[in-house]
Structure formats: structure tokens, C-alpha cells
Amino acid sequence: MAKAKSLASTITAHSSNPFEEMIRRFDVAAKILNLEADIYDVMKYPAKNIEVNLPIMMDNGLIKVFNGYRVIHSTALGPSKGGIRYSMDVNEDEVKALAAWMTWKCAIADIPYGGAKGGIKCDPSKMSVGEIERLTRAYTKAMSDIFGVDKDIPAPDMNTGPREMAWIVDEFSNLKGGFTPGIVTGKPLHLGGSLGRVEATGRGVNTSAICAMNKMKLNPKKSTLAVQGFGNVGSISARFLVEQGLKLVAISDYTGAYYNPKGIDLAKALTYRNSNKGNLEGFKGGSKLTNDDLLCLKVDVLAPCALENQITKDNAANVQAKLIVEGANGPTTSAADDILNKKGVIVVPDILANGGGVTVSYFEWVQNRTGYYYSEEEINKRANNWMTKAFENVWSVAQKHKTSLRIAAYVYAMNKVATAIKSRGSY
Numbered sequence: 001m002a003k004a005k006s007l008a009s010t011i012t013a014h015s016s017n018p019f020e021e022m023i024r025r026f027d028v029a030a031k032i033l034n035l036e037a038d039i040y041d042v043m044k045y046p047a048k049n050i051e052v053n054l055p056i057m058m059d060n061g062l063i064k065v066f067n068g069y070r071v072i073h074s075t076a077l078g079p080s081k082g083g084i085r086y087s088m089d090v091n092e093d094e095v096k097a098l099a100a101w102m103t104w105k106c107a108i109a110d111i112p113y114g115g116a117k118g119g120i121k122c123d124p125s126k127m128s129v130g131e132i133e134r135l136t137r138a139y140t141k142a143m144s145d146i147f148g149v150d151k152d153i154p155a156p157d158m159n160t161g162p163r164e165m166a167w168i169v170d171e172f173s174n175l176k177g178g179f180t181p182g183i184v185t186g187k188p189l190h191l192g193g194s195l196g197r198v199e200a201t202g203r204g205v206n207t208s209a210i211c212a213m214n215k216m217k218l219n220p221k222k223s224t225l226a227v228q229g230f231g232n233v234g235s236i237s238a239r240f241l242v243e244q245g246l247k248l249v250a251i252s253d254y255t256g257a258y259y260n261p262k263g264i265d266l267a268k269a270l271t272y273r274n275s276n277k278g279n280l281e282g283f284k285g286g287s288k289l290t291n292d293d294l295l296c297l298k299v300d301v302l303a304p305c306a307l308e309n310q311i312t313k314d315n316a317a318n319v320q321a322k323l324i325v326e327g328a329n330g331p332t333t334s335a336a337d338d339i340l341n342k343k344g345v346i347v348v349p350d351i352l353a354n355g356g357g358v359t360v361s362y363f364e365w366v367q368n369r370t371g372y373y374y375s376e377e378e379i380n381k382r383a384n385n386w387m388t389k390a391f392e393n394v395w396s397v398a399q400k401h402k403t404s405l406r407i408a409a410y411v412y413a414m415n416k417v418a419t420a421i422k423s424r425g426s427y
């Protein structure tokens with residue numbers, strides 16, 4: 001393994017346009033489905049695209065304007081659903097792609113939602129808690145006629161979590177009058193959040209990885225694992241996969257990758273991260289590599305759980321994993337798909353693999369609406385069954401059309417959304 005060159009190990013979003021990446025797969029699936037040209041147009045473009053500029057008073061007494069988006073891709077199958085991310089990489093095309101992926105993800109998970117996504121271009125690591133709160137409240141106010149329990153339901157995404165969701169509930173409830181916990185999912189438990197929601201995405205990544213390993217006859221107890229990204233999705237996916245017996249040999253975050261062929265001590269890595277401002281810089285449990293090196297390690301299972309566009313035409317040929325399970329949204333480009341398919345690498349695509357999060361968001365929303373709350377055991381059991389069913393559905397489509405799991409996932413989802421659009425009719 002080559003030694004780390006520099007801190008080019010940082011995970012950065014590469015330049016491919018995520019919306020175009022989505023469309024390339026959409027086009028392949030549209031051909032397989034023989035999709036009518038008019039329905040193709042309805043599904044391709046977002047239904048609504050809102051951009052706001054939010055003036056926020058910063059702690060230094062100066063006003064700063066933040067650019068925010070909410071894109072509703074589709075409401076054909078139900079109210080639109082999808083997270084809100086805070087990142088300097090946020091831009092219209094990224095949010096458009098992420099919104100479309102939510103439409104496909106919800107259709108695959110078989111939950112009665114359309115797809116949406118929101119984002120604010122900001123760097124929360126350089127903002128005070130008060131500044132983040134004011135920004136979150138201003139965004140909620142600007143979107144208060146877009147959000148709605150039966151219209152559009154946000155959730156956490158990159159750099160947002162229960163804390164931000166609580167501010168959204170509060171702001172929305174104050175504006176509209178009346179406590180409305182079902183306006184958002186991923187809330188703290190004491191505000192109507194669901195047991196199991198925090199771990200849900202990682203748990204689902206684990207379920208889909210194990211489903212794929214069963215099909216591939218890979219024994220988890222004899223398999224090695226590398227995980228890119230050590231936030232909520234990466235660290236929790238790693239935890240569940242290690243519990244299944246996989247040997248975790250590499251982890252990473254924006255400070256670089258850490259590799260130990262004898263196995264990374266996950267508990268130590270988590271303790272280290274939690275006491276080190278949330279990052280792995282200086283972690284001694286493995287030798288330092290770049291994030292690119294991690295993606296090309298000789299492992300059985302690779303779980304990219306960080307950003308878009310990580311496995312590209314430039315590194316796909318060097319990927320040695322037998323199975324890739326996408327915890328992140330959009331980590332593999334379409335050009336990389338072709339290379340991986342030719343190499344026989346099985347990829348469980350994002351819109352299937354990371355659907356556990358929105359599945360438990362749906363359970364949270366149902367609990368808020370009915371006022372009856374399930375036990376954690378019940379939530380986990382249901383989520384596991386739903387993820388397994390989704391995997392089997394996509395697997396059968398892939399067998400039927402002799403395509404990759406990614407294209408099969410698009411075919412499955414687009415067929416369902418197209419059927420809903422046709423039966424609902426139009427003007």
C-alpha cells in the first residue's frame with residue numbers, strides 16, 4: 001500500500017454534477033421500462049424548486065446572508081420527504097439530485113412518500129450554536145408554507161441532527177400555532193422522536209450488506225471491511241457490521257484514513273473521536289492513508305458513507321472490494337459504475353442501502369400522527385423486515401432485466417412513480 005502523500009486525503013466532493021449523474025442512470029432505466037416521453041419529463045424535473053437568501057445577525061454584530069434551498073422532486077406517491085444538509089458544497093444541482101434520490105429511495109422502501117431535499121450553504125463548524133439556531137429558524141420561517149405534515153417533511157442530513165430538528169418543530173409550531181411534531185422527523189425522543197431513528201441508517205446499511213453477502217455466499221465472519229466516513233452513518237454501519245463478524249480494517253473521516261490489517265478497535269476509535277472535537281486526527285489505532293487509498297484497499301466489503309462522487313472513473317479500476325454498500329448518497333459516479341460492473345463488483349446502491357433512515361422516519365411520522373409509540377425492538381424488527389423486502393424486490397428486478405442492482409433499483413422505483421403519476425392524471 002502506497003504511503004499517504006499529503007492531506008489530499010481529505011474527503012472532498014469531486015466535480016461531477018450529481019444531477020447529471022442521477023439523470024444518466026434514470027435514462028438507462030427509462031429505456032428498460034420503455035417509459036413514455038411525457039411521463040419521462042414529469043419524473044425528470046423537480047416539481048418545485050425554492051431558493052432563499054437568509055440574512056442572519058452573526059455574533060460579531062454583522063449581518064451575513066446565507067443561501068438555502070428546498071427542492072421538491074415528486075409528490076406522486078405522497079408528501080415529499082427528505083433531509084436538510086448544512087455544507088459549503090450545497091448547490092442547486094446537488095439538492096436537485098438528492099431530492100430525486102429521495103423519491104426513488106422512498107419508492108424502493110415502499111413507504112408512501114415522494115422525495116425532497118433541503119440545504120443551506122454554510123460551514124457549521126465555524127459558527128456558534130446561536131448562529132446555527134438563528135439560521136435554522138430563519139430557514140424554517142422562509143419554508144413555512146412549503147413544509148407541512150401532509151405536504152413536505154424534512155429530516156436530518158449531513159451536519160444536522162435532533163438539535164436542529166427540535167428548532168424546526170419549535171419555529172414551525174410557533175408560526176402556525178399548535179404543537180406539530182410530525183412536521184419533521186429525526187427529532188429528539190422527548191419531542192416525539194422515534195426509538196431507533198439515530199441508528200436506523202447504519203442498521204439498514206448492515207441489513208442490505210448482509211442480504212448481498214448471503215447472495216454472494218460471502219461469510220461475514222471471514223470478511224474484511226473498510227468504511228469511508230465516520231459520522232452517524234459510517235460509524236454506526238461499522239458497529240453493526242462488526243457485530244456480524246466482519247473485520248474492520250480501515251476507517252476514515254475528513255482528516256484522512258486509518259488502516260490496521262489486524263483490525264481497528266472500533267470502541268477505541270469512537271472514544272477517540274468523541275474526545276477529539278468529533279474527528280479522528282491523530283488516531284493511533286491504524287497507519288495513516290489517504291481516503292483514496294482506503295477506497296482501493298484489498299477488502300471484501302467497502303462502505304462509502306461520506307460524500308458524493310468518491311468512486312470515480314479515476315479510481316474505480318483500482319477498487320479491490322467484492323461488494324460495495326453505499327451508505328452515502330451518490331458516492332459512485334456513473335462512469336465508475338460501468339468500470340465496477342465490468343470488474344464484477346456488486347454495488348448495493350445508495351437508494352436501496354441507506355433507505356433505513358427514511359424508513360424509520362416514516363415510522364416516526366406514523367407514531368406522531370397516531371400518538372401511539374412503538375418499542376425499540378418493534379421499530380428495529382419492522383425496519384429490518386422492510387429493508388430485507390426492498391433488497392429482495394430490487395434483486396429480482398436485477399435478475400429479470402440482467403442489470404446491476406443500481407439500474408434495477410431505478411427501474412423498480414421509476415415504475416412505481418410512473419404508475420402513480422398515470423393513475424392520478426394531470427391538467
Ligand code: GLU
Pocket residue numbers: 081082083084105153154155156157158185329354355357358359361
Ligand atoms: N437524510 C436522510 C436520507 O438521505 C434521511 C431522510 C429522511 O429521513 O427523511 O435518506
